[in-house]
Amino acid sequence: MTSDNHGDHVNKQRDDWNAVADAWEKYDGWLSDNFASFDKTLIERAGIGPGHKALDLGSGTGNPALAAARTVGPHGSVVGVDVAEKMLDVARRRAQAMGIDNVEFQVCHAGAISFEKESFDAATSRFCLMFLPDVSAALRGVHSALKPGARFTAAVWGTPEKNLSFTIAMKVLHNFGEAAAPDPSAPSPFSLGAPGKLKGFMEEAGFVDTTEEAVPVQMSFPSLEFYISNMKEMAAPVRAILEKLDGQSRASAMNAIVEEVRKFETPEGAIRFHSEAMIVSGMKAPA
Numbered sequence: 194m195t196s197d198n199h200g201d202h203v204n205k206q207r208d209d210w211n212a213v214a215d216a217w218e219k220y221d222g223w224l225s226d227n228f229a230s231f232d233k234t235l236i237e238r239a240g241i242g243p244g245h246k247a248l249d250l251g252s253g254t255g256n257p258a259l260a261a262a263r264t265v266g267p268h269g270s271v272v273g274v275d276v277a278e279k280m281l282d283v284a285r286r287r288a289q290a291m292g293i294d295n296v297e298f299q300v301c302h303a304g305a306i307s308f309e310k311e312s313f314d315a316a317t318s319r320f321c322l323m324f325l326p327d328v329s330a331a332l333r334g335v336h337s338a339l340k341p342g343a344r345f346t347a348a349v350w351g352t353p354e355k356n357l358s359f360t361i362a363m364k365v366l367h368n369f370g371e372a373a374a375p376d377p378s379a380p381s382p383f384s385l386g387a388p389g390k391l392k393g394f395m396e397e398a399g400f401v402d403t404t405e406e407a408v409p410v411q412m413s414f415p416s417l418e419f420y421i422s423n424m425k426e427m428a429a430p431v432r433a434i435l436e437k438l439d440g441q442s443r444a445s446a447m448n449a450i451v452e453e454v455r456k457f458e459t460p461e462g463a464i465r466f467h468s469e470a471m472i473v474s475g476m477k478a479p480a
């Protein structure tokens with residue numbers, strides 16, 4: 194991907210994620226069941242504590258920004274940024290419903306943040322960095338915004354072969370019409386999943402004391418029907434491809450996906466995948 198089409202890519206991400214915001218609100222309970230443990234890990238490894246001012250990149254519908262807001266408590270605050278305003282509308286509604294008033298959500302491209310230098314005590318990001326056209330620019334922005342000694346901890350998906358719950362659908366769809374095989378150099382859900390990749394970018398951006406851990410994730414769907422609607426409605430990259438297909442190709446693609454996914458059906462009728470995420474952390478060198 195060249196720097197000329199970065200703006201187009203960010204605009205497409207904004208549109209794709211705005212289009213799935215309602216579904217993310219609908220599946221909020223499922224998201225919590227499957228991913229809430231990441232919030233705890235990210236908050237702990239970023240060293241977020243009471244009274245802190247924390248930054249969250251790509252907050253979407255509010256994770257882990259809302260959990261961080263609870264951790265920092267009444268004397269702290271959290272700023273969450275995301276490019277998709279509709280995702281943040283959901284985050285704001287969730288904050289209100291949870292009685293959380295120390296979090297502020299700002300619509301902003303994560304690669305163009307310009308917060309006051311050394312103004313944050315910690316930063317997090319859950320499953321956003323791999324969608325950025327220039328992850329280094331975002332990491333430099335976070336590094337500048339952090340106080341010396343503060344940590345940034347991010348979760349990204351691992352490699353495609355470790356994340357079949359997404360890749361099964363994507364692989365089938367890439368065999369259909371317009372949705373040609375993906376450009377391996379373009380941002381995608383797995384573009385930062387290879388061991389050492391994000392850690393290397395963090396080090397280049399100036400972070401020290403970097404760590405990386407591959408974390409297994411169990412992805413559970415109560416039924417095949419639930420998996421299919423969840424994937425179609427919530428996974429922005431899947432939905433974007435499905436919308437490009439004509440009615441007949443879409444129906445054939447869905448049948449092919451169902452056939453593949455049935456292989457992961459449990460005797461009780463649930464769908465279960467073992468996935469893998471990478472948790473990567475780095476510190477801004479102490480003064």
Ligand SMILES: C[S@@+](CC[C@H](N)C(=O)[O-])C[C@H]1O[C@@H](n2cnc3c(N)ncnc32)[C@H](O)[C@@H]1O
Pocket residue numbers: 203206207210211250251252253254255256257274275276277280301302303304318319320321324325326
């Ligand atoms: C998979 S969702 C993760 C949302 C949330 N952090 C979570 O874990 O539930 C990815 C998020 O990244 C956001 N995103 C994608 N590109 C972005 C960009 N260039 N700047 C800021 N946010 C971006 C999307 O709008 C979306 O909300």
